[in-house]
Amino acid sequence: MDGDTSRIQELIERPGESLSVELKRWIDPDSPDGIAKIVKTALALRNQGGGYLIIGFDNNTLQPDTENIPENVRENFHIDKIQGIVSRFSSESFEVTVEFPKKQGQEYPVIVIPSDVKTPVATKSELADKDRKLIKADTVYVRSLKANNTPSTTQATWKDWHNIIEVCFDNREADIGRFLRRNLGGLSPEIVREFVSTLSQKAEPVPTIEDVLKQYLQESEERYGSIISERKLALPEHGTWEVALFFIGEVPQQSSMRDFLNLLASNNPDYTGWPVWLDSRGFSDKDSRPFVMNGVWESIIASLGTGWSDQIDFMRLDPTGRFYLRRALPDDISASERAPEPMKYLDFGLPIIISAEAIAVGISFAKAMRCDTENTRLAYAFKWTKLRGRKLSSWANPGRIISYGRLAYQDDVLSFVEVPLETPLSALGDYVSKVVQPLFEIFDGFSLTKDVIEDLTQRLIQRRL
Numbered sequence: 001m002d003g004d005t006s007r008i009q010e011l012i013e014r015p016g017e018s019l020s021v022e023l024k025r026w027i028d029p030d031s032p033d034g035i036a037k038i039v040k041t042a043l044a045l046r047n048q049g050g051g052y053l054i055i056g057f058d059n060n061t062l063q064p065d066t067e068n069i070p071e072n073v074r075e076n077f078h079i080d081k082i083q084g085i086v087s088r089f090s091s092e093s094f095e096v097t098v099e100f101p102k103k104q105g106q107e108y109p110v111i112v113i114p115s116d117v118k119t120p121v122a123t124k125s126e127l128a129d130k131d132r133k134l135i136k137a138d139t140v141y142v143r144s145l146k147a148n149n150t151p152s153t154t155q156a157t158w159k160d161w162h163n164i165i166e167v168c169f170d171n172r173e174a175d176i177g178r179f180l181r182r183n184l185g186g187l188s189p190e191i192v193r194e195f196v197s198t199l200s201q202k203a204e205p206v207p208t209i210e211d212v213l214k215q216y217l218q219e220s221e222e223r224y225g226s227i228i229s230e231r232k233l234a235l236p237e238h239g240t241w242e243v244a245l246f247f248i249g250e251v252p253q254q255s256s257m258r259d260f261l262n263l264l265a266s267n268n269p270d271y272t273g274w275p276v277w278l279d280s281r282g283f284s285d286k287d288s289r290p291f292v293m294n295g296v297w298e299s300i301i302a303s304l305g306t307g308w309s310d311q312i313d314f315m316r317l318d319p320t321g322r323f324y325l326r327r328a329l330p331d332d333i334s335a336s337e338r339a340p341e342p343m344k345y346l347d348f349g350l351p352i353i354i355s356a357e358a359i360a361v362g363i364s365f366a367k368a369m370r371c372d373t374e375n376t377r378l379a380y381a382f383k384w385t386k387l388r389g390r391k392l393s394s395w396a397n398p399g400r401i402i403s404y405g406r407l408a409y410q411d412d413v414l415s416f417v418e419v420p421l422e423t424p425l426s427a428l429g430d431y432v433s434k435v436v437q438p439l440f441e442i443f444d445g446f447s448l449t450k451d452v453i454e455d456l457t458q459r460l461i462q463r464r465l
Contacts, residue, residue, distance in 0.1 A: 007465065008099045010273020011052055012108050015062045016282055019143040019151050020051030020269050023059040026068040029081060036127055036134035038082065039089045042113055043121050044141040044153040046094060049167040050115030050463055051143070051270070056108040062282045064103065074100055077109035089135060091124045115462045118171050120156075120164050140164070149262035170424040209246060210416050213381035216244045220324040223293075224314045227300050231287065235302060235312060237343060238332035239386035241351065243276070243358045247321030247366055248418070249376035254319040254369065257292055264317060267368035268361055271460050276325055276358050277315055277365075295319070310335045321369070323362065327354070329384075330396070338395050343386065345393040348402055348440065348448065349456055353465065355382060355435045356457040359419055359428055366421050376421040382435050384413045392443045400452075406443040413439045425461045429454035 017023055022041050027034040038053070045051035055077065058065050070076040079098045087093050094114055100107045120140055127135035140156040142164065156164065221242075228235070254260040265279035280288045280299050290299035297317040304310050312328035330350060332342040362378050388411040394402045415438045417431050433453045440446045459465050 007273040007463075008052075008110050008112075009101045011054060011110060011270070012057070012101050012103045014273070014278070014282070015054060015057045016265065016279060017059055017151050018051075018266050018268050018270055019048055019145070020045065022051070022053050022143070022151070022153060023057040023062070024053065024055050025058055025065040026056050026070065028068075028070075029077060029085065032127060032129035032134055035085055038085050038111070039123065039127075039135055040141045041153050042086045042096065042111065043090060043123065044143045045113040046090075046117050046121050047140065047156070047164050047167065048143040049117065049170075049269075050113050053111040053113070054108065055111070056106070064106065064108075069106070073107045073109060077111075082111055089123050089125055089127070091122045092119060094121070112463070116171050118168050120168065145263070145266055149259050149266055151266045170426055209248065209379050210381070213244050213246060213379060213416065214414075216246070216322065216324065217242060217381055217383060220244065220314075220316055220326065223298070223316070224300070224326055227298075227314070231300075233300075233302055235328075236304075236333060237386075238312065239329040239343065239346075239384065239390075240326055241329060241354060242326045242381075242383040242385075243324070243355075244381040244383075245323040245358070245362050246379045247369075247371055247376060248379050249371060249421075251319075251321035252370045257295075257297065257319070260319045261290065261297055261317065263368050264365055267364050269364055271357050271360065271463060272353070272465075274311055276327075276354065276361050277317060277323060278313075290315075290317075296322075304333065319369075321366070321371070323365070325358070329386075331390075334396075336396070338398070340393065340395050344390060345395060346387065346390045346408070346443075347394060347396040348392050349394065349397055349400055351384070351436050351439055352432060352453055352456045353460050356428055356432045356460050358382075359417075359431055359435075360425055360461060363419070363421060363423065363425070371421060373422045378419045378421060380417050380419070380435070382415050382417075384439055385411065387411055387413065387439075387442065390443075392440070392446060406446050408442045410442040413442060415439065426458070428461070429457045432457050 015023055024037060027037055029035065029038060041053045045053065056065050077098055082098050083096055086096055097112045099110045099112060101110060122140045123135055123137055126133060126137045141153055142156045142160045143151055144154045144160060146152055268275055268277065280290060280301055283289055288299065288301040290297045299315050301311060301313040310333045312333060314326040316324040331340060331345050331347055359380065366376055366378060387408045390408045391404060392402060392406040393404060394400045415435050417434045419431050429450065433450050440448050
């Protein structure tokens with residue numbers, strides 16, 4: 001994984017809108033209309049918890065806009081200009097960045113909005129063009145869903161305040177967590193456990209549904225095998241990562257299969273350029289697009305040799321609250337120049353990142369499907385296969401050093417975790433640790449510190465990988 005650069009590149013290779021991603025045709029950032037579009041989208045994404053404004057694509061066709069391309073894209077969308085526009089109209093200053101990934105030789109500006117909002121941002125001044133008021137002062141903008149569950153930027157209504165406040169509270173809880181770690185670090189483990197138990201009685205262990213999850217994993221693996229056989233796909237040998245997710249609690253009925261898929265696509269936070277449970281309806285390869293089988297959306301994607309992102313994914317999305325994803329280990333099929341010899345290594349950071357993303361996206365899906373926050377749990381099963389003989393490494397991010405040589409003697413690893421839906425994203429580190437520690441232990445008993453897992457998890461959530 002090449003970090004933020006790879007994620008930004010994949011956003012334009014696989015363009016699509018969600019609550020955290022907005023596409024705009026080419027605009028003039030020096031014109032009143034262009035300024036208004038940048039301001040409204042930037043503030044809406046900030047209130048959503050961060051995201052990306054991608055310029056130069058048609059949001060209906062998802063194809064590049066070939067009209068009105070500026071002569072000098074970098075000069076037109078220079079960071080100083082974009083930062084100045086946002087700061088001029090935002091009630092609270094926040095730093096944005098601008099990336100310029102290329103697709104078919106053309107650069108496209110991607111404005112990155114950070115996620116650490118703690119109070120809702122509003123417009124502090126107005127913008128008018130002749131008799132048109134393009135931006136009103138004291139207005140809060142949000143990313144919201146239309147009737148067909150497609151996303152848009154709009155002025156906030158009372159229906160949006162719950163989500164806005166929840167996003168702000170999550171970030172404030174992250175600050176509280178850092179404060180506690182800094183100031184309670186000298187206390188004994190017994191005192192800390194007693195303190196945390198007193199604050200959160202809802203974190204008590206709950207009965208698991210491990211047998212049901214195992215059965216669902218097996219059923220989904222058989223479906224994958226059937227599709228591979230039917231389509232006669234010849235795939236390279238590779239290890240896999242799998243996740244099965246059940247919503248435990250009442251799951252409201254979804255209006256239609258199409259609206260259900262729209263809802264998931266719009267509420268996928270897109271923490272990475274190739275997110276878990278991605279929407280492949282816009283893929284040029286028709287065989288990669290989702291289809292309905294027995295009331296469940298399924299899709300299989302074999303994207304190999306593209307030069308920018310090699311992936312093998314099989315997904316199942318069930319409106320009753322059951323989800324499955326099987327993904328080839330990037331250690332075996334990555335297009336990165338740093339990629340190791342297939343079937344020989346496992347980068348320790350990638351399982352942390354993808355497991356954290358699966359948990360976070362599951363939470364987003366459950367909330368979007370209107371599950372009761374206080375009475376719903378998310379039960380996960382994670383599985384890794386074809387591990388025997390691999391060595392633990394850090395090839396994907398050489399900046400995170402780990403001593404080489406730890407060898408795996410076990411072929412498969414299965415781990416389980418249950419996450420209350422009310423869990424804030426700032427608290428996911430402990431759950432991710434429970435998921436990945438059994439995996440690391442098969443590498444000569446290796447144990448990774450929770451600080452490293454927490455750091456990678458929060459970097460994912462804050463889009464700082």
